[in-house]
Each structure stands twice: as C-alpha cells, then as structure tokens.
Amino acid sequence: MADWVDVAKRDEFGDGTVRVVALDDGREVAVFNVGGRFYAIADRCSHEEEALSWGVVEGDEVICPRHGARFSLVTGAALTPPACEPVACFAVRVEGGVVQVDGVSAR
Numbered sequence: 001m002a003d004w005v006d007v008a009k010r011d012e013f014g015d016g017t018v019r020v021v022a023l024d025d026g027r028e029v030a031v032f033n034v035g036g037r038f039y040a041i042a043d044r045c046s047h048e049e050e051a052l053s054w055g056v057v058e059g060d061e062v063i064c065p066r067h068g069a070r071f072s073l074v075t076g077a078a079l080t081p082p083a084c085e086p087v088a089c090f091a092v093r094v095e096g097g098v099v100q101v102d103g104v105s106a107r
Contacts, residue, residue, distance in 0.1 A: 004093070004100040007031045013038075013099055018053045023103040029090055031101055032057060032073055038092040039073035040101045046078060046085035 007013070007021050008031075018032045020043055030043040030053035039060070043053050050066040057063075060073045069083035076089035091102040 002091070002102045003104040004095065005103040007092075007099040007101055010094050010097050010099055016057070018057075019099075020051075020053050021101060025103075027088075029101055029103075030062075031092060031099065032062070033099075034060060034073065038094070038099055040090035040092045041071065041073060041076050042088040042090075044087065045069060045071075045083060046087050047083040052087070 005021055007019050013033050015033050015035060018030055021029050028043040029040050031038060031040045043051050045052055045064040047069050048066050050064050052062050052064060054065045055062045061070045062073055063070050067082050070079040071087055072079055076086045078084055078086055093100050
C-alpha cells in the first residue's frame, strides 16, 4: 500500500533541479527532475552518508560530492567505487499537478 508524500507542484519543480523530502520515519528522499522525468532515491550515499542531493547529475546518474561514487537514479544501484551498496529507490508520480513520492515502498 502506497503512502504518497507531496514533494512540490510540477510547475514549480524545474528541469535539472532536486528537492529533498522527509518521510514520516525520518528518512530523507532526494527527488530529481531530469528532462521532465522524476526519480527518487535515498538522499544518503551508501559509502559515507553524504547527501546525494548535493551531487552532480549526468544523464540518469548522480555523482556523490564526497568521493565521486555514481548511483543510478533509475534503480539506486551503486555504479562505481568507492560505493558498492545500492541506495533505496522510490516510486514517483504526478497527481493533480503535484509531484509525489511513495513514502512506504522502497525498491
């Protein structure tokens, strides 16, 4: 069962930007707008707990600002060292003009 959390109005969430939303359980999720597509992953690098929302986005990957590990925005997979563990990936939808993230189900 999904528990959708509002992130931002779609028209206020520009291409190339990221928003961070806190879930009820305290986890923070980074939601990225990449070319009008929205992706959501846990906002902490699995290597050293750095905020991935501060990283550079290249295509559908984000680069951790601390040590340069790359993560897939699509799957959460760690793509390069020093990270070797994935980060949680969350479903995103646009409902009634509002970008929402599933605050319960991580994949």
